[in-house]
Amino acid sequence: MKTIISKPELCSGCRACEMACSVVHEQQFGSSVSRIRVVKMEHEGLDVPVTCHQCTEPPCMEVCPVDAITRNGKTNAILIDEEECIGCGRCVEACWAGAINFHPDKNMPFVCDLCNGNPQCVDRCPLGALVYEDRNGLAQKKREELALYKGGVVWDKWNKKKEDI
């Protein structure tokens, strides 16, 4: 199953993802209603986009007292059922990534829903710092990078070779 994976080494910290997210879900622009947030630590030069990791054993789901948290059958995204949810906040406490926020108007939790398989934050990111990818796909890409590194071949040479073929 695919998840949103962030690559802080490519992130410019611009927060365009927050605007893309908030407008698609709320028809307004604002970080406070975005399901993805960029943690910026200017003194360390760090920009790290954080959103739901779509855990295999989600702590939020385990602690929900009313079973309001389920998964989307198609994308496997964590879903919070607004009808069932009582707004107790235990999911926020349980989430290790800080990916669940409370909505400033509704005073209810909200979380990334993977835009039903077409995440708009990933689509908007100008630098490829966000990817929507299967974890095994990510592992495979890392293996390939390692192989190139170990073989002493850099990407651009590799690509050139591919062009020659």
Add this chain to the structure above:
Amino acid sequence: MPAYKPITGRVLRINLSEKTYNIEPLPEKYIKEYLGGRGFNIRRLLDEVPPDIDPLGPDNKLIFGTGPLVGTSFPGQRFNVSAKSPVTGLLGDSNAGGFFCSEMKFAGFDQIIIEGQADERTYIYIYNDRVEFRNANHLWGLDTREGNKELLAELGDNDFQIAIIGPAAENGVKYSGIFTNIVRANARTGMGAVMASKNLKAIALRGTNTIKVENTGKFNRLMRKVFNDIESHPEYESRLLMGTTRLVSSLNAYGMLNTKNHQTGVYKDADMVSGETLARKYNVKNKGCFGCTIPCSRYFKITDGPFKGFHSEGPEFESLAGFTSRILVNDLSLALKAVDLCNRYGMDTIAVSGCVSFAMEIYDRGIITKEDTEGLDLSWGNGEAVLELIEQIKDRRGFGGVLADGSKVAAEKIGKGAIDYAMQVKNSELFLGEPRGIKAYGLGNAVASRGADHLRAEPFFELLEDPELGKKRFGIPESALRLSPKGKGLVVNYFEDWCAIVDALEICKNTFVAMEILPFEAAADLLNAALGWEISAQDLQNIGTRINNAERVYNTMCGLKKEDDTLPKRFIEEPMPEECGPTAGSVFELEPMLEEYYSARGWDPETGVPRLATLKKLNLEEDVSRLKNQGIEVPE
């Protein structure tokens, strides 16, 4: 939680003397006739800040303004800070990117006005509509970085945006700025000095509201086109890699890189300090302003030499060339250190490097000696002396004290013809291009409403070297040729109006003017989708013209004369040296260009005062009486 419109219509007015604040409506006239940030701010100055006040006294007002596209998905957002300038004595106005601008909108404000003078060192805490006056004794003396870090820790919320001044402002250095996100600088015209005069160390701002555009679907569609236009632009890759630092090598190749205080346009060591070298040696990753599609700032880490391990963000072209070619320093890492010191102490890098290059030239010519500099060897290229001089300027001590008010003021103190080597206009230091090589830029600097400045016009057009285009746009083929004086008055007139709109929208000139991503038509479409207006491209252009004329009126009231619209005589009298290749032999023909510009603007050719008809056409009639009250004749 309110969802505000893209123009929130709300102004936060803070009085430091009274420790009071209120939230008031933004007048409809401001919205319809001035559009945003820079426009709002000049209208506010005209309405509320009399021209004869002391820029560093309690009657000056420090005005933060942002624009209608800020707080949306628009890429690369900005804000203006304005007041009467202690550097020029005229309009003070500075513009910066980063994240303070969007936070202002999420707090719900188009404009924040700071009045009076606090009786103790203060920082202002703003959380949406909540405002508190807090003691800043523990922050006073800290540099912009330390202060930022301290405040964020104290507030316990990393999402606060901090606008802060450094020790230079506290010590009364005229060209000190206001700093956000560590290196984002509202640097020009001394807004930091104004802030310090109010006993205000910082503003900590946090906004958690949202912005709702009128027609979301249409706005999103238009935005997608903007993103695509940027990403498919031929300069996309090089701007992404180097930002404006790419100009070091490209201007050098044309023989028009400010070198040795404008004595030549070629720097033999340019390759050692170029944007390419910086990218190759030290770049870590890109950094961007709010929502940017082409984040052209870079995080760097120095990996060799005495500054090994030092890391920060930036620099852009002006700062990089300022501390390299301008003063003949070929040590890249030392230049990065010099830029960092200016940022930490809170000073304008263009002004500091301009004053240093002025000092080096008069030292070289024997106008000053080691006796004047208290032993400091100001020979060209002496990097260590540059770092020491920055410390002295910050403290207003030693020879640094002489330079801390600008090169013109320093030259007047020094005498002995030093003024000929002060490369400034209206006491504001010149940029890092060469006016004799790019004449529309030169003219732009001569007439800019905030003193020497390349960003009031940013006439990139003249670098296209396309006579057909020159003919098509301005009816004069030569207007598109960088070395020709012909048509440059028209070019500057047009681009100043465009830049005024971009500054009112509070977006990025690199992308939207230099790369020409957002012509007036496209800007009008976006605004109409965002605000539900029916504004035309021509309406927008008129607003740009109005902003420029309003600024001219303010400056005229502050005492600006036609003689002030000039460049130092070096540019007018000394041809570019032989070594400058394609720019060799060029001089700056001020008079014909100025005449054409005044005529295009509808200003009197003898006095430079806007004509009555011009002001009437722009609905600036109320300001005519203001001019007349100052005893200024407004020609028919």
